[in-house]
Amino acid sequence: MERWKPLKIGELIARKPLIQGGMGVGISLSSLAGAVAKEGGIGVISAAQIGYKEPEWENNPLEANLKAIEKEIKKAREIANDGILGINIMVATRFYERYVKKAIESGIDLIISGAGLPTELPAYISGSKVKIAPIVSTLKSIQVISKYWERKYQKQPDLVVIEGPQAGGHLGFPVDELEKLEKRNSYEYDNEVRQILDFVKKLERKENIKIPVVVAGGIYDKKDMEHYIELGADGIQVGTRFVTTYECDASREFKEAYLNASKEEIELVKSPVGMPARGLKNLLVKEFNKPDKCYQCIKKCNPAEIPYCITKALIRAVKGDVEKGMVFCGANAYRANKMETVKEVMDSFFGKH
Ligand SMILES: Cc1cc2nc3c(=O)[nH]c(=O)nc-3n(C[C@H](O)[C@H](O)[C@H](O)COP(=O)(O)O)c2cc1C
Incomplete structure (x- = not known):
């Protein structure tokens, strides 16, 4: 008996409860996101400086990014026409609202936002069916955003992403706390995860709604996934493992x-x-x-x-200039020892469904 179930975010149903984490700059674009969506997960395009390959880039990065958002969403849809596609737009981004609106216009299903709390996101999506998810790393953050959205917008998150200290890219913890957590065992953060899950469960009962929660950060294989499903998560978000797939948009x-x-x-x-x-x-x-x-x-x-x-x-x-560039990665990147297809990665988590 499998312990996982499809991931339901309102009317969106992903056959497999895996969200591929948005990875900027240019690491998760249409090729990776489309492949994950085609395999029954949720593919996520990163909006972070997405337009870096456009001819307008040097003179007008905003226009280049807006153009590329539309292009990449369209290309990902061509790969997975009935799959579920999300976009990761960081709250700290300049022109955040413009990117949100462009993604909605281009037909995105889900917007995931971290690097700050997306306090005004409900206003920017009003009138659309798009689903919204904050990324939180502490109980305090989910409490703040839930209360703020309820009071100002009578809205709760459609999905919550809990991102732990083993994730890649920018992290929502102070450096000293990360260093402390790194020295202890990897499940030290579970306590926070449990408290967030508990808070969301209570919120679901109070509002009579379902709010799925996925956990991210250091999930590399099926065993890691099962650990969080046992804690009560509805699914997982995975970044690092997908970088060494043939479909990933990064250079060789x-x-x-x-x-x-x-x-x-x-x-x-x-x-x-x-x-x-x-x-x-x-x-x-x-x-x-x-x-x-x-x-x-x-x-x-x-x-x-x-x-x-x-x-x-x-x-x-x-x-491809990995000497003079910044290669972001999760704490488990050292576990990568071979190139895989997205299908192989998905099958390693879920079997051949
Ligand atoms: C190369 C790389 C780039 C990333 N870029 C972003 C980003 O632009 N915005 C964001 O919210 N998260 C970003 N992340 C975090 C991922 O979306 C994901 O939640 C996290 O890495 C999950 O942990 P894992 O990599 O251990 O699976 C990035 C992660 C990696 C590895």
Whole structure:
């Protein structure tokens, strides 16, 4: 008997309760998201500087990003026409509202937003059927967003993503806490997960609605998945494991950097945007990415004060310059030892359904 069930987010039903985490810059675009959606999971495109390949990019990053949102959603639909597609748009992003509206216009099913709490998201989606999910890392965050949405918009999240300390990219914890958690066993964070699940269960009863919860961060295989399903999660969100798939949108060199990485080479870095992040050890990033212009990514960044430009560092990496670029990854990236197809990854979690 399988312990997992399809993931229901209102009228959206994913045959397999797996959301592929949005990965910027350019790591999860239409090819990866489309393949995951086709296999019965939820494929997620990352909106972070999605337009970096467009001709407008250097002169008008906003226009390039808007154009690419439409293009990538369309291409992912062509791969998985009846699959479920989401987009990850970080709250900290400049022009957040414009990207949200463009994604809705382009027919996205689900918007997932972290790197801050998406306080005004219900206003931006009003009149559409799109589903919305905050990414939270603490009980406090889900309590705040749920109360705020209820009071201002009479709305609750359609889905909650709990992202733990083993995730890749920018993380929602202070560095000292991450370091503490890293030293202890990997299930240290379970207590917070339980409290969030408990809070959501009570909310469901109070509002008489169903709010599915998925857990992200360090889930690499079926055993990791079963651990969270046993805790009471409705599903999982997985990022790192999908990077070493043939369908992933990153360059071959980026994927090889994962295949070659040892545990010791994965470290916490202080991103110039003020949040801690996890990536591969790399001493050259700062030297080669001095900010000479601004690509308008994060609201709070001040180009005059930062040691290097995170947009430039991430674009270098996705294109294949893994020495001078920033290779984000989850704590489990060292477990990657072979290239796989998305179908193989999905089957390893769910069997051949
Ligand atoms: C290369 C990479 C880039 C990521 N970029 C983003 C991002 O732009 N926005 C975001 O909310 N999460 C981002 N994440 C987090 C993932 O969506 C996902 O939740 C997380 O990595 C799950 O943990 P796992 O990688 O251990 O499976 C990124 C993760 C990786 C590995």
